Amino acid sequence: MTRSGTGSTPEALPIPSSQLDRYRLRLRQRDRGTVAGAHLIRQRGQSLEFREFRPYLPGDDIRHVDWRASARHQRRNELVVRTFEHEVQTRVVISIDTRATMQLPDVAPKLQLARWFAEAMAYIAGRSADSVALHALEGGQVVELGSSADRLRIRRALQRVCMPKATPGRARRAREERSGVRGPASDEPGFGAEPRPICTALGRALPPGSVWLVLTDLYFADDAEVMSLAARIRNAQQGSRWVVVVDFDSWPCETHRVGHGLYRLDGPGVSAPELRVRLTSGLLDDVKGRIDERKRRFDRAAAAGGYERLRWTWPAEADPAATSIFREHFFGQEIVRRLVMPDGAR
């Protein structure tokens, strides 16, 4: 295991390994030896430690039924199964949205914080001997990291994932942006107009029981793309996968920097003619409400029991520090604490 420092490139996570070493995936405490459904959890080692009895549920391994305990159980017609603490290897897949909206804002690009988040999670998971795969949400490319805690390797993998490449989908989108006409997105490897089973490369990288982290701002060009992603997330949860969408929300920062007045708005997804608007508090509130509404619809479409959405919000400052944003959310956000925890904490 190679432990590298924070690195010198600007894309490198500005958190020393010594600080990350104090964390490990909390997911290992969450997953028990007995799980519902068809979870395929590979056991590591033979020393299973008894944890508790619980009522039998359909799908439980019949071998774990404690007949003696069932006889003593108050409900005569109910079986009791024995549960154990398992040393399991968690599979973590981190999907990064690399679209142009993630390149903004310039002062603290969302993609950069997504890469830092992925680097930190991959390192902590690797340190915990868990398996990690990186995935480009837009391009569909999956890069396997295994249980590596080599930060240099992680960064190189992130660089490959986040490297823009002229995929047919990107080329088509570019054409659409120039022409202003948007066609169906059915040829995208990761997303489609219709929810599809996870049979693609991402599907293969996401075995049941794995954790799927989706790093995105959900600023998709139209609802079809959003709903497509939501459907896939909902699908993924059927395999006892825990899906966490990290929502990078730079709205406060960007609107604070722009202020009010007459503007020619430009940005990803906007094509000629330019948007000439009078930015007012009312308009900004309206648009923000529209975005939030889309996200709520996304949540409703994506939630199926194993879905969480973390919101990383950029402060309403003109020049916020990306490092501060990362530290505030990675180490201070409650929901992140559900992903990682300091050693010794329960």
Added chain:
Amino acid sequence: MTYVFGALAAALVVIYMARPNFRRAYLSAALFFRDDPVVGSTSRIAWSTPHPTPPFFLQLAVLLLLLLAVPHCPAAAVIDRSVKTGVRVLVDRSASMSTRQNGATRFDAAVAALRSVAAPQQSAIACFTLSAFDLELTPIAENVASVSELLDLVSRLQPRPLGTELSLVERALAEAPRTAPLSTVASAKVEGGCATAATIVVSDMPAPPWMERPDGPAARGDVWIDVSQPAPNAGIVDLVDNRDRVSGEVRRLRVVVGTFGGMATSTVTLTVRSPDGSSRAHPVEAWDGPAGSVDVSLPQPGQYAFQVNPAGAYRYDDEARIDVPRSGPVRVDWQVARREWLTRLGWTEDRDNPDLRVLPSVEMLDSRPAIVVGSGYGPRTGSAQPVTTFLETSALVTGLNLDVAERSGMRGAPALPPGFTAALSGPEGAVWIAERATPVAAFVPGLPLDGDGNVARFSSTVFLNAARWILERRPRPPLFTLTSPEQPDPSGSRIALHPGEGNTGRTPRSIGTFDPRAPRGQETERRLPLWPWLVGAAALVFLTERSLALMRGAA
């Protein structure tokens, strides 16, 4: 024009209201604005208050500056408070300016005074005009740009052994063009000379009373600087000759000597050098205050030189030379009878160049002085003949016994020749003596009668009065001449005894303080046109706006 620029400014505001400046913003959530009401997505017209952008303000500033530049706009001109003044300098260079005081001449003091007065005000002086005065007012230089150049020009001047004619200065100050202070040197030169607003007179004479008249030069800001300081001096102040009234012979000369500035009178002597080379020192006597005199006999013709000792601070009155002409008998062209009178009177006959002609009739008169002798005194009439006309002020009647004329029964000339004025006449045109001013002539009834009676004496007196009256009017050669602007240098009997030049004891009196920025009546405020500056500023702002627009366009 005001309305045009005003309309342009209003149009600019309207344009900016209709075509507001859209700033560009790049938002990651820009696509969510696609469904919002878009301002001017198809048209750039969007009524709004002008956005405070630099181009708007710059363009508005251009129009406002042009608006202000409209000539009849009240703000188009300002009163120039920082004007420059053209200064005229009149420097006294008369003989008295050579007087030495405190180890230097008064002319040196004048240069120093000019420096002290003008140098501190250099920034407020556009140009100088330099003139010098003594017996004449001489322009020296115009458009002198700096004090140093002025002082250099003044230093090149030297006092001349001439008098001081202050009336020239008075006339120059009264006639000096009173222009407003000048805004720039250039404007002064454009007008072809240094238009002056103030005059500085530097002299060793006290400021004359006319300087301080209510509307005099001092009230207009002119300055009189008296650089004199009392200095001991003794010198010749006058030469008064004593001549024979008929022959013109110079017999005596009174040399008047004055002392000034505390010079002691007791030690002053006058040395007289005669034509024969002999010299004699005479103590100056008959002091009447600071002036004493010496009566000098002039026994022979020739040049006499007078030297005052001790010499004082002023040198041109220390000595004087006179030429005493050789005198001779009266030359007469005697055209009447009884020529024995020539011998009796000691005259000589000279028909070509006579001092006096004695003619029998008025027809023989010409331009030369003459006595016209009538046909003679008539016989006694036996009755009194009153004098009706008596020209009391005429020298022709001096010494006449009018009783003789009235009672002796001698008749005057029956008719007065034309052009003559009777000095003594009776009724019925009887004239005993008459005069004519030009050409000089006198009329008498007849030649002197023989005998010793009253009538003979009366007739002799009449004739001699007429002869003396005419001979006194002969031009007499002067004993000396004064230096003049044409001949300023003393030489021989041309001396520099100009009145008052040697008076070194006057109390100095200056008037006025030179301040070129001081208001000078209504003419001193000069309204300068502001519009060229406004148009220039507008052009500069316009250039800046265009440059910014070009840079933004390139970006």
